[in-house]
Each structure stands twice: as structure tokens, then as C-alpha cells.
Amino acid sequence: MSCLQKSHRRVAVLGSINIDIIAKSSSLPHPGETIIAENVFFSPGGKGANQAIALRRLEIDVMFSGTTGDDSFGDMARKILIKENISLDHIKTLPSLHTGLALISIDSHGENMITVSSGANSELDEVTAREIIRHLNPGDFLLLQREIPPATNIEAIRLAVEKDIRVILDPAPAPPEGISDDLLRKIFIITPNETETECLTGIRPHTQETALTAARQLRERGVSIAIVKLGAAGVCYAGPDEEGFIPPFRVTSTDSVAAGDCFNAGLASALLRDAPLPEAVRTAAACGALATTKKGGADSAPYAQEVSKLLREQ
Template structure:
């Protein structure tokens, strides 16, 4: 059994309610079609990561913002039931809770439209209250579903408190990732399309991922972890050390929250003091398991499930 970290893991990010439609194939432009099923559940990259950490047995505190509409209670209940600490989740009076509209096809691929709502109305004067989540934490996770300038300010604050800062650059802002994040983040975890947006290289194997990571390092990234889905994970440090974790053999049905579960597994292991190779392999198992079931936050695996997969398909960290 992998030991639990002392203190909590901090997550700052988006909180959404997801509306998910399952279809045999994606519709063409202008086409109306029936869906096979429709569900509603908790989502948003911040909430997804926080729930995934709680499922793995970590103590997690989430910081973010919701509206005061009926969807806020849906999200709050789901997070409370999952064991996520919500002391630093604030309510915007008159605001709308974020929502996402997700279509998933039979291949497990997804298309997502996001209305940020209260997630995107965070202001610089909200940063001190959000940053209180850092107290007592060694690791913090952030993403790009809140305003980029707020992420930069929070990373800058986390740096002063000597924390490991994991930034998932999803979604990459239309104007690109703020330059400061390349140097402020301890670890940057883009997937294939995000890596291409940041470097111009679409990684498809260790060779192309290494070339993309070199560009990220030149921009200031200390550690780059490039997630390539069914092609595996490449990790690289600026000092020249790197490694490749091959994919796990699973049957994917829905990839919506795979990256968030990957990040949670990575954070948990690093908070426990695990070396990078072990942390990335554990994270990859978390992400792989998340693709085997539908939903966003609901897809997060337990620590026992992750350890069972590691036992079946290789040595356990």
C-alpha cells in the first residue's frame, strides 16, 4: 500500500456541472440526431482533480468559485459526498455555476463546449482568499479553466511557499499560455493537442515528445510530462533526464476526465515523495482506468483499483 502524504493536496480550478450526451457518431454541421443517453454530473477540471484525489485516499482542499444558482448545490453535494474539502470554495452572488456540454461517441472520443460562468469571473482581489488553500500543502494543482492572469498570480504565490506546482495547460488560451507559467510551474502536463499548440509539434512517440519537451524546456519549463493517451507518457526534466511510460491495455469507453485523473495520481505520488518514474506510471494507470467508465468526476478510480491494474500490467510503485 502506497503511504498517504502528510497534510493536504491543494487544488485550485473550475467547478462545473456536466451535461453529457452519448451518440454513435458525432453529428455533421446542420444535422439533428437522437442521442443514446443523456446524463448530468459533476465536472470542471478543478472539481474532477479534487474528486480523483479523494478517491485515491488523499486529503484534498479545493479552492474556486460557483454561482448561487440551483446547479451550485448539485456540484456542492457531489463534492461533499466524495470527501473534498470545500472551505475555500466561494459563492458569487448572482453568478452562474460553470457548465459543460459534452458529446461522447462510440469510440470514447469527446467534444466539449464549456460555459465558464463563475469560474471566469474571478478577479485579482480574490487571489489572497484562494491562496489560503496553500497553508499546510506541499503540492498544488492548477488548470486553465479560470482566468489565466489569476493562475499566474496564484503560481507566483505558491512559489514563495516552496510548493510543487502542477499546471495542466488545458484548455490552452486562444492567445497561448502566459509566458510566466513556463517558469512558474514546477511541472507542466500537456496532452498531445496542447503540446502541439504550445510547441508546434504533435507528439506521437518518445522521439517527437522529446523534441517538443526540448522546446518547453527552452521556454523555462522545469519538468514536462507529455500525455499521449494510448501511445503512452513521456516525461522530461530540464537537466536532460527523461523517460517513457508505455500505455496500459484497457478498453476505453470515455476519455473525458482521463487527464484530470492522471494529474491526481501524479500529485498523490509526488506528495508521498515518490520518484518521478514511479509517479508517472501510477498517474498513467489512473488515467487509463478513467477511460474505462463514463463520466467526468464519476470516472475517477480508487487506490485499490489502480494498484490492481499495476499488479496485472507491471510492477507496482
């Protein structure tokens, strides 16, 4: 398998840019409890930046649109994007707001708790959505997440549908109000994890059967393809012509901070090569699994060669 891009089609990411402040400890704190961290480090993050960097490491030419504040964290984020060969042409600097920050706690098992301060991400507006869509053509892919204003995502999805651009939505953070059937009908692929699946469907997917039931429900409500991520238990998917299960890859996990973002980047990279759905989901699962073997957000994104090796060996 090669992750080299073999199509003139493009992938764009519209989403958040954060600097992650990550604290690792033996366990996660309970309400009212203080935990002493074993170590703390900074990492590039934000679901949008994570996806964009993961796509570049998979050798995909990605167009990324986001916002930072005019502060030291913004300087850090922009330098990281440049280092990862991502153009700043669609990155706006807003002097009135701080750059997005994520406070992340990770325990010894790789489980995490995340608190996000949106900062400049809260001003990623509908005008920006219209600008990015103007650069895309029918058949292109647009990756979205939920760390930017809902109205911006809705406008991006509406315009994408008008141009036959295929939207891949990671519904994270989980929307407490759910997602309307009208909006689901405009989404090509949705990729919830267990928590997000329960929020969207009322079904907690703890087995392959319950995951497929939830995926089918999302399809019945209008989404073309539903992919339910079960973490270390694998991935279930349901599409117009097929459904199935991808077993988990055997890796030693460190943390799962950016696993979902790398999953969607892997999915888009495979679909850009016209991979069949089962192959695309397996590629995505490999990317997500590899992301858990490294620390941090965008820093954990795997390179194309690593993904190819894991797919060959397992």
C-alpha cells in the same frame, strides 16, 4: 504500491466546478450536422472539481477552492463535494451567476467534444488565489487548469513560487496565445496532451520521438518537468535528470472526459509520497487509463485500490 498519503505536505486545487451534461452517440457531429443521442446524463465536472475528487479517491487530503452559482446546479455540485468528503470551506457561492456547465458529446470510441459555459468560474478571482496560497507551505503542491481567468492562475503561480510551492499545470483548454517563457519558468510540471503540446510548441506529438522533442523544448523554455500525454499511445516525460516513456495500460475505454484530470491527481498523489519521477508518471498514467473505463467527469475518478491493482497486474 499504496496510495495512502505518507507526508505532512498538502495538495491544493484551485479551479473550475461544472455540472456536465453528457450526450453519447455513435459518432460526433460535423459542423451543421444533427446527431441523435443514444442517452444523456448529468455528472459532476469542471477540471478543478475532477482533480479534487480524484485526489480524495486516492486517499489524499485535498484543499479545494472554487466557485458555484446560487442555483440548482450549484446545489448539486456542493452536495457531490460533500459526498466525496471535500470541505466546502473554500467554495464560494455567487448569486449573480449560474454554475459552470459543460456540454459534452462522446462517440462510440470514447472520443469527445466539449463546450463549456464558465458561469461562476469566471469570477474565481485573484483574491481567491491569494487566500488559498496563504494556507500552503513550502513543498506543498498546487494543481491548476485553464477553466478559470488567466489572471487568477498567473497570480496563484507568482505567489506559489515565492513560497516554494510546486505548481502542476494542466494547460487545458489549450491556450491559443501559448504560455510565456516567464510563466513556464515558474511551473514545476506541465502536462499537455497532443493538442495542447502542438499549441505550446508547434510540434504535433504523434510518436515517442516527437513527444520527447516537444517535452525537451518546454524544459528549455523553463519548466522543470514536461509530461506529454499521447492518449492511448502512452506518456513521454522529460525532467532535470531523466526522461522516458510509459507505455499505455491495457483497458477497455468508455470515454476520456476526465482522463487528464485523473492523470494529474495521480501524479500529485505519487509525488506527495516522494515517488521517483518514472513511478509517479506511471501512477498518473494508470489513473488516467482507469478514468477512461467509466462514464462521466468526476464520476470516472478511480479509487486507490483500483489503481494499486492495475499497477500490480500490468
